[in-house]
Amino acid sequence: MDIEKLDWEKTDGLIPAIVQDGGSGRVLMLGFMSREALEKTLETQLVTFWSRSRKNLWTKGETSGNYLKLKEISHDCDADALLVLVEPDGPCCHQGTLSCFAADDEFSGLEFLGYLESLIADRRRDMPPNSYTTELFTQGLHQIAKKVGEEAVEVVLSVSQEKQRSIEETADLFYHLLVFLNQREVALGEVLEELKSRHLG
Helix, strand or coil, X not given: CCHHHCCCCCCCCCEEEEEEECCCCCEEEEEEECHXXXXXXHHHCECEEEECCCCEEEECCCCCCCCEEEEEEEECCCCCCEEEEEEEXXXXXXXXXXXXXXXXXXXXXXXXXXXXXXXXXXXXXHCCCXXXXXXXXXXXXXXXXXXXXXXXXXXXXXXXCCHHHHHHHHHHHHHHHHHHHHHCCCCHHHHHHXXXXXXXX
């Protein structure tokens, strides 16, 4: 990120920064960065903004502990807005929700796959009782892989059934595949990068 390429004059020294979860793709919040805020963000790898009300720098999470760990940052074509990809440490909104723009159970498009990946990771970490996901992780990688195979077969067999059955079986396959990937320590983003490399050259 070349700070000098940004059009600071056009925006009176503050550039709007759209913050997006680098895993799920969910838009989390909108903040404003001064040159100092951007420099501190790049230096500490924790997203820092300029507070227009308090007139000072503030690192998101310094009070709540819900930091935004920087993954990537880029500017738009006019160099007067930023897109900040992060790994959130908890809810982003001060009201306790994941995003400032939508309730926790509201997802757009493929966002939900990222949320489900995160939820499965939480299950593996906490291993709550009476959880099917916990049961799968307890059985180990080979049993999880076997379950993925079984669900794939169910998708194939659904071709002779109603369309809804194909939807249901594909949902089962997606879920078990995400469990498998988590057990293998493979992030969904890594799979997407492989697909991108194949289809975008």
